[in-house]
Amino acid sequence: MDHERDQLFARLERLIPSVHMDRRDFLKSIGKGAFLALIWTITQPLPGTKVFAMPRYLSYPFRLGVASGDPLPDGCILWTRLAPVPLKGGGMSTYDIPVRWEVAEDDQFQRVIRKGETTARATLGHSVHVDVRGLRPGREYFYRFKSGSDISAVGRTKTAPHKGDPTRRINLAYASCQQYEHGYYTAYQHMSREDLDVVLHLGDYIYEYGPEKYLASSGNVRRHNSPEVKSLGDYRNRYAQYRMDPDLQAAHAAFPWIVVWDDHEVDNNYAGSHPEHDQSPTAFLRRRAAAYQAYYEHMPMRLSTLPQGPQMKIYRRFTFGDLVEFNMLDTRQYRDNQVGSSKWSQMEEESLNPQRTMLGEVQENWLMKGLFQSKARWNVLAQQVFFSRLDKRRGGDHYRNMDAWDGYVASQHRLIQRFSELKNVNPIILTGDVHSNWACDLKTDYNYSRSPVVGSEFVGTSITSEGDGFDMKPYYLKLLANNDHVHFFNGQRGYVRCQITPEYWQTDYRILPYVSKPGAPIVTRESFVVEYGRPGIQKG
Incomplete structure (x- = not known):
């Protein structure tokens, strides 16, 4: 409420320049009725x-x-x-x-x-x-x-169950990465027929590229409607192209969604105020402001998230009864720039710097406090990039993804430490971004195979991005063997369905054999269960 009042007061000052009352005095003097009147005033025509x-x-x-x-x-x-x-x-x-x-x-x-x-x-x-x-x-x-x-x-x-009320079951699905050119949104057609209470979208709702600038392995089957988008008008038209898809519309019309962005809503792999390449800081912040406004315009989000120029606070929390609390995170806007000469690099001294942050100080403190105060049986971090360690080996060298939490080791370790300190938090991390399905244990020390498990991460594949995909390849079998905390990989398209009860969390990986043409059937490729009070993934 205080944050919303601050935003409303700032907008009131712009609407009525003659208002010079001290903000603290104003907020003390305003009552609930006047606050609601302000909301009404600001949402009316200027x-x-x-x-x-x-x-x-x-x-x-x-x-x-x-x-x-x-x-x-x-x-x-x-x-x-x-x-x-x-x-x-x-x-x-x-x-x-x-x-x-x-x-x-x-x-x-x-x-x-x-x-x-x-x-x-x-x-x-x-x-x-x-x-x-x-x-x-x-x-x-x-x-x-x-x-x-x-x-x-x-x-x-x-609507959500009342906070603290006994809740026997919540059904959800989550999705991410829906590159329009790479396939048809058949996954959303199937999702719209599920029995769900809520859908989480974890980012890459649109892609910013021009036509044929990002090619799927199975070939592009649709075409973006303009060159790479950078202005507000460009972003509006790109969202319109995506939102005209009837399967996406059906999934939106069937359930309430809770959304957060990743990078392609603005620019591939951007980090805070740092663009991918070939943009001045000033030009990029103008682009980010346009992208954030278009995102707000096309998402069912509250007035409190209305962007202020190139800034938009989208991290927020939702509690469903006494069962589950969702912490919707923003891993793009506040992070330090990536280190390393490429996305997959060997660990450098800078990547181990304890001052480097993925979430920014304010958001991280908000998350830590929320986990400490939570009374929910399950606590979810719904976010964008791979959280668990993923070690790729080439000969005797070890490579990590510098765009993921592995490139922000101090932030990663602080959260793992919080999970290990708090009892009955039962942390579940839901992740998008990588266009493939993974199921991972969260461990206090990934260098020690018998290190305690403190939570679970379920990474969901893309709706379409990278095209038809594949189930498994020898390279990934070797990768799993070198990362014993990783229980599952699948590289096909689809979404993830979860059933949450007081006793267990069940994750079902729902996959399609193809997206390069309409009409694909859907199956559950694998299911996993986490028991309440017993960290660690088990086969369902």
Whole structure:
């Protein structure tokens, strides 16, 4: 709440320059009712903004679908974006547009329990983010939007159980890395038919490359709609291209999503203010600001995450009853730059520097405090890059991924130490990024095979990135033999499904034989279980 008030006050100062009250005095004096009034004020059109009250569209304005996200026990965010011409900036005027919304207990909207009107603002790409409250915990709801005479598709969402309430089961799926050119989103078609409470997306929702600049091993089967994206308009069009996919729309409409980014939402392998290559710091920060704004415009996220220039706070926490707490992490915005001459390098003195950070001091302290205070039976770190050690050997030399936690050893060790100190935390790390499935034990000392296990990491493959993929190759058999804490590898496409109960955590790796053409079937390639209070992965 304090963070949201600070953001709202900053925006109020810009709206009303004559306000010079000391911020501390202002925050002390404002009550709940006035705070809610401020929220309403800031989400309304700015003074002097033109509002088109009765829009008429030449084409259907809800072509990017609907979504919900960031579920709480009493509400969630409802999202859409008005875009009758999606690939040409949306095809909207500079007017702000009123949009009506409804929430019902049934998909026929016979029992509407919440409704209202919000504004699709031109400055935010005519996106809509409705923070619905007053709902009941752990319940299914349906929602839709209306603008002019047009009505959106119907979405289904679900609120979280009330924090601390006994919760018997949560079903989730998580996904990442959906390079549009590399395949069809058949995985999302299957995901939309699962029985899930929530979906986590761990990054690389879009890819920034121009056409044919990133080739899949099985060949590209679709084509990006522009050269490499760098401006706000470019990013908006790229998101529109991805969001027009009907399978992705179906998965968004079926469940609430909780999202975080990785690198390709901005620029491959960027680290903090450091781009991959060939960009000045100033130009890159302008690009990052455009990318962050486009990300907010296309995700079901709260006003508290609204970017301020090239900064956007997306790390946040969600608690589902007494069962599980999700710590959604940002491993891109605050990290130090990578070391080494290439992505896979031998360890250098700088990579061991205790001052190097993956999360940044503020986010790391937030995470450590949250783990210490958590009362949930399972504590999840939902994040982007490989956390466990992964040692690649070439002759007598050892190589590590400098873009992953292995390149930020001090940060990695501090978290492992916290896991070993805290009892009954039951840490589970969910990871994306590497376009393959892995299951790993987290150990206090990877150099010692009998070192205590303190948690588990489940790495999920890509939705499409790198094309059809493969199940196993001799190289990976050797890699597993050299990393005895790694129990499983698979290089095919799909997503990961998890069932969480008070007694166990089950992870199912759901894979497709191909993505280079539509219609692939889905199977569970492998399942693993972690028992409550007994760290370590077991075959399911």
